[in-house]
Amino acid sequence: MIESVSIEQSRAVLLVRKPYISKGLVIYMNSVIFGQGYVASILNVGLQRIKDGEIGLEGIPLGNSISKTMEDIKIVGAFDLDKKKIGKNLGEVTKDYWDGNIKFDDDYIIEEGYRDNRERGNIDLEGELERLTDIYKRKDAEIFVNTITTESFEPFAEEKEFLRRIKENDFKRISPVQFYFYSVMEYDRPSVFINCIPTMIANDPAMVKMAEEREKVIFGDDGATGAxxxxxxxxxxxxxxxxxxxxxxxxxxxxxxxxxxxxxxxxxxxxxxxxxxxxxxxxxxxxxxxxxxxxxxxxxxxxxxxxxxxxxxxxxxxxxxxxxxxxVNDSPALAGNIVDLIRLGEICLERGEYGAIYPINAFYMKMPGPIEKAAIAKIKAFELLEEWLFEGDNISGGERKET
Amino acid sequence: MIESVSIEQSRAVLLVRKPYISKGLVIYMNSVIFGQGYVASILNVGLQRIKDGEIGLEGIPLGNSISKTMEDIKIVGAFDLDKKKIGKNLGEVTKDYWDGNIKFDDDYIIEEGYRDNRERGNIDLEGELERLTDIYKRKDAEIFVNTITTESFEPFAEEKEFLRRIKENDFKRISPVQFYFYSVMEYDRPSVFINCIPTMIANDPAMVKMAEEREKVIFGDDGATGAxxxxxxxxxxxxxxxxxxxxxxxxxxxxxxxxxxxxxxxxxxxxxxxxxxxxxxxxxxxxxxxxxxxxxxxxxxxxxxxxxxxxxxxxxxxxxxxxxxxxVNDSPALAGNIVDLIRLGEICLERGEYGAIYPINAFYMKMPGPIEKAAIAKIKAFELLEEWLFEGDNISGGERKET
Amino acid sequence: MIESVSIEQSRAVLLVRKPYISKGLVIYMNSVIFGQGYVASILNVGLQRIKDGEIGLEGIPLGNSISKTMEDIKIVGAFDLDKKKIGKNLGEVTKDYWDGNIKFDDDYIIEEGYRDNRERGNIDLEGELERLTDIYKRKDAEIFVNTITTESFEPFAEEKEFLRRIKENDFKRISPVQFYFYSVMEYDRPSVFINCIPTMIANDPAMVKMAEEREKVIFGDDGATGAxxxxxxxxxxxxxxxxxxxxxxxxxxxxxxxxxxxxxxxxxxxxxxxxxxxxxxxxxxxxxxxxxxxxxxxxxxxxxxxxxxxxxxxxxxxxxxxxxxxxVNDSPALAGNIVDLIRLGEICLERGEYGAIYPINAFYMKMPGPIEKAAIAKIKAFELLEEWLFEGDNISGGERKET
Amino acid sequence: MIESVSIEQSRAVLLVRKPYISKGLVIYMNSVIFGQGYVASILNVGLQRIKDGEIGLEGIPLGNSISKTMEDIKIVGAFDLDKKKIGKNLGEVTKDYWDGNIKFDDDYIIEEGYRDNRERGNIDLEGELERLTDIYKRKDAEIFVNTITTESFEPFAEEKEFLRRIKENDFKRISPVQFYFYSVMEYDRPSVFINCIPTMIANDPAMVKMAEEREKVIFGDDGATGAxxxxxxxxxxxxxxxxxxxxxxxxxxxxxxxxxxxxxxxxxxxxxxxxxxxxxxxxxxxxxxxxxxxxxxxxxxxxxxxxxxxxxxxxxxxxxxxxxxxxVNDSPALAGNIVDLIRLGEICLERGEYGAIYPINAFYMKMPGPIEKAAIAKIKAFELLEEWLFEGDNISGGERKET
The missing domain is CATH 3.30.360.10 (Dihydrodipicolinate Reductase; domain 2)
Structure with a gap:
């Protein structure tokens, strides 16, 4: 395994000087999770077991057919609200979801998440934003996976309206997912927001516009698993x-x-x-x-x-x-998809494609954003995905076709 | 409704002088059925009810999206072995399969079919051939639909071998479907053989070669219905x-x-x-x-x-x-597909495409011939079918796209 | 068919002089239905078709194994709230629920039922009581079948409390089923209340006590059909x-x-x-x-x-x-049970058994009353029913064992 | 745990002097199995785990409601034909059927069974009989459980005919189960034959007659598990x-x-x-x-x-x-029933009831013998079983009713 550099450094390198790739520079996909529950824990466990050679690639749609490998995914942190998880090691937390013995290469500590204060309570959005983005920076994160429990929400439609409410510290109007999304928008590097729950992000024009302006990728909404x-x-x-x-x-x-x-x-x-x-x-x-x-x-x-x-x-x-x-085991079905989405997010960053990426969302999401796009059958969506993958250039995309 | 001419006449006209079409010349798709059982009877009943405006196009995959209409399908005859059916009118026979009252535009009489003599008995293949083809001619038929009950059979692989056995009157080696197929091959005009049962015809290279040489179309094998x-x-x-x-x-x-x-x-x-x-x-x-x-x-x-x-x-x-x-109601599922296959057969004749037509077989058949082609998922096969339809010219193909 | 007398007359005769039975006196089971919906209409249709010899006894648990026959069941009236039904003939109303042609021996006219005034509106309970019981008398009814749509309700537990609310005209506290039940309690002859919906009647001690005091039979609650x-x-x-x-x-x-x-x-x-x-x-x-x-x-x-x-x-x-x-066809399943319950009600009246009859309720009801009795498996309950039937004397009970 | 005596000794004691029981004399139910396959192995494993307090009594119909306990069941031997099992310890053999670690109290060695010689080969029935019964004696066995793989067979109907064939060493007429049964019949003490496969034993009058004459109990045929x-x-x-x-x-x-x-x-x-x-x-x-x-x-x-x-x-x-x-897990379903059947066999021996015991067979068997008895629903059969249990005296039967 060769030496690693920060993602920001390496992407700079990459965009300017492609040959570096061929010299073996590894770009880790540093990922942060919102909600260290069942899905996140199975994702951690499954990825580690794959790296350990213990299991195969079942349940990961793209498997080894694209250039990004499981080995280069690094889950570097997670946020949760459960007092019993915050401050604990990943290894400890996953014990509630998985019986086997497992040692994580990256055994991070669970951070406290953004707390929903809409019903009662009080919070300073500005302060929270700073707290979160500081952690992102410290973790050198670029991919953000939202797997918190389903929440109630109201879409914004207008970017202006959303920003105004933030500015006015109107936390009664803003759902936790909307705030997490905002924090990623304010994070000063190209990054990916993967929204696996029904809150409208990829389907909220306000959010999609913001992402396009700020070099962010949105995958969403609501991970397509189960029936x-x-x-x-x-x-x-x-x-x-x-x-x-x-x-x-x-x-x-x-x-x-x-x-x-x-x-x-x-x-x-x-x-x-x-x-x-x-x-x-x-x-x-x-x-x-x-x-x-x-x-x-x-x-x-x-x-x-x-x-x-x-x-x-x-x-x-x-x-x-x-x-x-x-x-159907719900969490593994979603976790397997997330393994792809993290890697596809990385490909988007390399290609410089931002906003809600429909050819990806159509396959992986129940409500594929952007909102103006129709839902299609998944076998049809998979063809869109394959086309998208192979239309990219050779650095970024699906050049490694499984045999 | 305009005046009708014999198919042979009209095709001749058509191939030479396309403008005739625009003047309203109707080419009926004259079809003959082997096996007047459940499938054939439901096909007759359903087609008549559609013509009568009684029911919609449910269960007919291509519906009104292609140029050939249900109105121009004419079932002109059928063969069966059941003494209780031979010599009877269609209207009488369908009473066993359908409760409603129905009057057929073409109320043909059931003809005696080719009898399986492999176990015991004796038959003169040459005489049978003449008997059958005479009926085909009399009926001005060009499309042949095989829906007899599943039979045992042995494929031939080599055309020469097949023809040799026929010549030697070796009826113990030849299954009824194989003989029906042969009779169509010997019929002296371009025509279509639709094989809805598991006997290998489209999957027997001997048969496919013969069809290509003799300007015949094969759809087969084994109509894809049910599970x-x-x-x-x-x-x-x-x-x-x-x-x-x-x-x-x-x-x-x-x-x-x-x-x-x-x-x-x-x-x-x-x-x-x-x-x-x-x-x-x-x-x-x-x-x-x-x-x-x-x-x-x-x-x-x-x-x-x-x-x-x-x-x-x-x-x-x-x-x-x-x-x-x-x-699942087995016979309606197959009958609905046959409505398409008859029309697609007509399109093949107009285009001059002969042999086993894979883009059609892949969707409609359980074992899509020719044998060297793989089976694929049906949603994939439907795309092949759509491509095939729209690659044709405007006379023959799918120019009428449903809105 | 022999001459009929009023039920009251005939029961008097019966209780005093059993031999009359053997002389062929027919006691009709005059029944009234609350709610002329799907269940009631299928009950009417099915009974008539049985009398006409058109169908068998499928779906009627006791079939011909007891002394009371389908022929002697007479549905003599029904109450409903639907303006489109009130004042109409049964024959007309059942057209909405059954396609076939049918002529009813007793083609009654639908009466207006008791209207729920709990949300808003106003009603005089005393007046309604009189109106209903007058109809009962006119119809010479003794068996009452409740099949109105599921309603909200609050049980009473105490008979005194129930009667007090009635007296105070507190229609906001009383559900339609409770009022129908009350009207039957006030009806001055032994009779049967069959409660096929979830409102607690057989499970409300207030109601059971009242029934016992007033020589009324309760079958309930909630007809056991479906899963x-x-x-x-x-x-x-x-x-x-x-x-x-x-x-x-x-x-x-x-x-x-x-x-x-x-x-x-x-x-x-x-x-x-x-x-x-x-x-x-x-x-x-x-x-x-x-x-x-x-x-x-x-x-x-x-x-x-x-x-x-x-x-x-x-x-x-x-x-x-x-x-x-x-x-499962819901209404026929319940209607078939009601055919038994009417006949079992008649047997209770002949035996002089009043209150909530557990051995009957245990089999036919989802929540078999009285409330202190447990639910048991239905195969067990059927044994209770059989025991109950054959413990009676020969006049009233199950003397006719099917062969 | 008190001292054990041979079963024969203890039964003698028991039949003569009941008080001994109250002094704590334990009668072990020494059982031998024909066919050490999936069912037998799961039976061994489950029983041991119950004794070890590791699992509950799920899947054992009578649980703790009768006097005989799981602790007093001893599986003392088994016969099989598989070379990979014969001569091996139970602990080794069960590894193929059960992943967990387990130590058996009675870790017997698998004996060679009676080999089917009907197709080809040769065997001396007399010699085989002696070989088998010697092992039975050595093991002090009294209960025999047949769980060999389903075999073809022809019932005998006449005892005389069966014995004649045995005498004539006509091994081509006799199925392995029939021979195992015969060996138990020739074993010189009251004992129990539990036939869990479809071969007709309890349904063959020849076998039932023999059992009655020789103080043997038959449970059969074909253990009722699954659907x-x-x-x-x-x-x-x-x-x-x-x-x-x-x-x-x-x-x-x-x-x-x-x-x-x-x-x-x-x-x-x-x-x-x-x-x-x-x-x-x-x-x-x-x-x-x-x-x-x-x-x-x-x-x-x-x-x-x-x-x-x-x-x-x-x-x-x-x-x-x-x-x-x-x-449905087939083998555990049957193994749970066998736990009951062994104990019920012991109760029959104590009561001196011999032949095919219908009230037990009706519940536990698919084809409850004797043949003249009808099959009944299982809920009905369970009532028969309960009646049978509690009609016995207090020594032998179901005096311990679960609370």
Whole structure:
């Protein structure tokens, strides 16, 4: 393993003098996580086990087919609000999510995150901003992964409005994800914000505009795992056969924090609205749907249960029916995608592509931003992703095609 | 409705003088069916109901998006072996498969088909050939749809060998489908053979060579309906996420003739072998599978039950599981596809494309011929089909894009 | 068919002089329905078709095994609130629920029901009571079937309290079902109240006490149809094998009025609480459960979709899993039970058994009253029912054992 | 723990002088297993872990509710044909079936079993008999558990015929299970033969007669695990609602030896025939069924997949449908039942009840012997079992009712 330099140094080098690459300069993808919960911990564990040669690349869509390797991903820090985690080592915290013995190459200490003060309390946004960005700098971070628990939020649409509220210290109007995003916008280097939860970031024009102006990449919103991506492909399949879908019912139940929080009515409503739009985008017509996180059942843990019913009309008015039942481990599904998103973020930085990157979001996200873009079936989105990867030049992109 | 001319006349006209089209010359797609069973009868019924404005285009993949319309499809005849059908009118025969009242525009009489004499009996192939082709001529047919019950067979590979056996009147070596195919090859005009059952025609190089030489089109083999096409798309979905499939189990049970016949061991074996290949083609690795028509249960009738289990490894060795249960009306699913295949056959004739047309077979067939081509996921195959359609010139192809 | 007399006359005769029975005196079971919706209409249709010899006894648990016959059930009237139904003939109203042609022997006119004035409005309870009981008398009714849409309610527990509120005309405290029940209590002849919805009647000690004092029979609460009865038997099955159930998840979704109304949060809560109790009653230990009507999806209509997951621990800590998916026509399932309950009500009247009859409720109801009695598995409850039937004397009970 | 005596001694003591029991004399249930495969190994492991206090009594139907305890079960030996097992210690052999570390109290050595010589080969039955019974004596065994892989067989019906064939050394007519059974019959002390596989023993009148004459107990045939017992209860459930079942389809697929062997056609046929009879016994009418072990899929291992479809007619001709999917660990399900059967065998010996004990077989077996007895739903059978248990006197039976 060759000597490492700071990312900023190395990118400067890279952009000016490409040959350095061939001399073996390693650019680590230094990543910081918001929310050291199940997803983040499985991400840490899985990455370490891959580096240790213990497991394969299952669940990482792009695997070894692109130039960026798992070995060069470095998770360098995380923020959380749980008193039992703050100040603890990663190794200690992951014990709650993973039974095996594991030693982390980068055993960071969990930092205190930005606390939601919208209901009650008080906070100085300016001070918080400084606190956070100081940590980013200290960690030499450039990639930020948001995996905090689903929150309520109100999009801004207008950049001006967002900045005004920040300036006025109007913390009652700003959700934690919006503030984390803002802190990354204020961080003075090109960087990547990966939003894995339903808060609209890649779908909020205010945020996308800001990112474009400030050389930031947005991947979002809401990591596409579980039943929804599969549903899009089943819908595409039925549509291509011109089968008329009569209704779609999709139940989801699990025992992790996300399901616990989603049972709060106001969070759920936003989620339901979004999914119905995806169906229309793909099929081209409206279908009555019931698609939403349905309930919380603690013993299921992270291994959620999904049940889906799709009745449709076939030729000569025959009525068919598809029922799908799934048991899906939620956090590994998302963590595997994040391994790609970190690497794709790095490629965007190298290419100098900023804003909400639709060809990536379309595949990895439930609500692919920017908002003006439609949702498409995931098999279609994967083709977009492949095109995007190979249209890049040879330094940055997908030159290493798996054999 | 304008005056009709014989197909042969009109094609001659068409190939020489395209302007005639714009004057409203209608070319009917005169089609003949081998096996007037469930599929054929539902095809007849559904087409008539569409013409009568009674039902929509559900279950017909290309719907109104291509230039050939349902109105111009004419089913002009059918062959069957059932004494209770031969000599009867179509209207009478379809009563066994469809409850509603229906009056057919073309109420043909069922002809006696080619009888399988391999086990015992005797037949003069030369005489049969003449008998069949005479009927084809009389009916002015150009499109031939094979929907007979699944049969045992042995492919030929070598055209010479096939022709030699025919010449020697070796009816013990030749399956009914192979003979029907031969009769179409000997029929002295460009025509289309659509093979909806597992007998290898598009996958037998002997047959494909003959078709190319004799200006014939082959669509085949084994119409892709039911669970198999959906499975290909689910596999593609999982593969794109690099989830490692541990095994695939797919049960099929129904109460129609096809299930009854498939319970005969030697027919089943050929089917199982084929499907395992499809899995490997799509995933790129071998997976233990159990995929086959499993049993016969009379009360299920044409509405088969499918049950499928797909366990797979996700990120960090998490094990997920997808279970799919389907109730699918088998015959309408195939009949809807045949509506497209007849029209696509006509387009091939107009374009002068002969042999096994892979971009069409890949979507509509379980074992898309020619044999050297791999099976691909159906969503991928649909893209091939769309490309093929729109690469044609404006007379023949898919110029009418649905809005 | 022999001459009919009024029920009151005939019962008087019966109780004094049993021999009359043997001379062929027919006692009709004159029944009145609250809520002429899906269930009531299917009940009317199904009963008529049985009388017409058109269909069999499928879905009627006791079939012909007891002395009371379907032929002697007479539905003589119904109350509803829908302006489009009031004043209309039964034949007209059932057209919305059943496509076939049908002529009713008793084609009554729908009466206006008791209107819920709890939210706003005003009503004179005394006047309503008189209005309702006058109709009961006119119809010579003795059996009352409550099938109105699920409502919110508060049980009373104390008879005194209930009567006080009635006296004070406190219509804001009294739910429609409670008032219907009260009207039957005030009706001056022995009669039967069959409560097919979740409002606590058989489970409200106030109501049970009143019924016992006034020679009334209560069957309730909440007709056991759909997945819940099956679940009780599956739980009993697992318990007898000492398999430790880890959690139970049961989704229900449908498109009828009941699902529409159950999506209102406060109605749902009461339902969820009850079901968890049933699980504990049967298993003997607490299990985390999610069992409730989950959503409304209009195109499903009356044919609801149920999905259930039951993971459990087997010998040597092996973990097994049962998934059940059901498509159940809700209203026929309940209507078939009501055919029994009307006849069992008549038997109670003949036997002079009043109050909440547990051996009947245990089988037919989700929350079998009285409240102090536990829920038991349905196969167990059926045995109770059989014992109860055959312990009666020969006039009233189950003397006709099916052969 | 008090001093142990030989079983023969202690039973003599017991039968004559009951008070000894109260002084703490322990009678061990010395058991021998035919077939040290998955079931036997999980039985060994689970029992040891219970004794070690490591796991609970999940999956053992009677748990602690009867007087015989798990602690007093001693597995003292096993026979197998696998060269890799014969002569090895139990601890070594179970490593193939169980990952954990375990130390057996009774770490016996696997003996060579009776080898099937029906296809080819030669064997001296007399010599084999002596060899086996010598081992039984040496082990002081009294309970024999048959868990060998499913075999083909022909029942005898006549005891005389069976004994004649043995005498004539006609090993081509005698299946291994029949010979093992014979060896137990010739063993000169009261003992128990528990037949967990489909070979007809409890259902062969020849065998039952012999057992009665020779003071032997038979439990059989074919241990009721997996989907079949659940199906019986679901059928009973539907029957009690008079729902008319249209057909039953039940697929089973697994990756253990039993599934491997059942794919051999002639074994499968016998199994299918039997199950259809069970359906008729319970429902009282014939239903078209497809119920059988369907296939072998190695990666599923012992965790089989079951898929079941039951469509039925409800009231007013409504058609409902139940689909059940199960993942069941086959061997633990059977092993848990064997823990009961060993203890129930001991109770039979104490009570002096010999032959095929129907109240026990009805619950634990798929084909409960004797043959003249019908199959009944399992919830019904459990009641029979409970009655049988508590009709016994206080020494032998179920006096310890769990609280």
């Amino acid at each position: 929804t991506p599969l549903t899009t492909d089943i819908l595409e399949h039925l549509k291509e056969r011109r089968r008329k879908i009569m209704s779609i019912c999709q139940f989801n139940i699990g025992g992790n924090n996300d399901f616990l929080s989603l049972t709060e009515p106001e969070r759920n409503i936003s989620k339901e609205r979004t999914k119905a739009g995806v169906v229309k985008d793909i099929l081209g017509y409206e279908v009555p749907t019931y698609i939403k996180p349905t309930g919380y059942l603690e013993p299921l843990g992270d291994n959620k249960f999904v049940s889906m019913l799709i009745p449709y009309v076939s030729f000569n008015e025959a009525i068919d029916e598809i029922t799908v039942n799934m048991r | 198999t096409p959906l499975t290909t798309d689910i596999l593609e979905h999982l593969k794109e996420r690099r989830r490692k499939i541990m095994s695939i189990c797919q049960f099929n049970i129904g109460g129609n003739n096809d299930f009854l016949s498939l319970t005969e061991p030697e027919r089943n074996i050929s089917k199982e072998r084929t499907k395992a290949g499809v899995v490997k083609d799509i995933l790129g690795y071998e997976v233990p599978t159990y995929i086959k028509p499993t049993g016969y249960l009379e009360p299920l009738g044409d509405n088969k039950f499918v049950s499928m289990l797909i366990p797979y490894v996700s990120f960090n060795e998490a094990i997920d599981e997808i279970t799919v249960n389907m109730r | 819940t009865p099956l679940t009780t038997d599956i739980l009993e099955h697992l318990k007898e094998r000492r398999r430790k159930i880890m959690s139970i998840c049961q989704f229900n979704i449908g498109g009828n009025n009941d699902f529409l109304s159950l999506t209102e949060p406060e109605r749902n809560i009461s339902k969820e609480r009850t079901k968890a109790g049933v699980v504990k009653d049967i298993l003997g230990y607490e299990v985390p459960t999610y069992i409730k009507p989950t959503g409304y999806l209009e195109p499903l209509g009356d044919n609801k979709f149920v999905s259930m997951l039951i993971p459990y621990v087997s010998f040597n800590e092996a973990i097994d899993e049962i998934t059940v998916n059901m498509r | 079949t017992p659940l199906t019986t209860d679901i059928l009973e459930h539907l029957k009690e609602r008079r729902r008319k079942i249209m057909s039953i389809c039940q697929f089973n697929i697994g990756g253990n030896n039993d599934f491997l062997s059942l794919t051999e056609p002639e074994r499968n046929i016998s199994k299918e025939r039997t199950k259809a009879g069970v359906v008729k016994d319970i429902l009282g009418y014939e239903v078209p069924t497809y119920i059988k072990p369907t296939g072998y899929l190695e990666p599923l291992g012992d965790n089989k997949f079951v898929s079941m479809l039951i469509p039925y007619v409800s009231f007013n001709e409504a058609i409902d449908e139940i689909t059940v999917n199960m993942r």
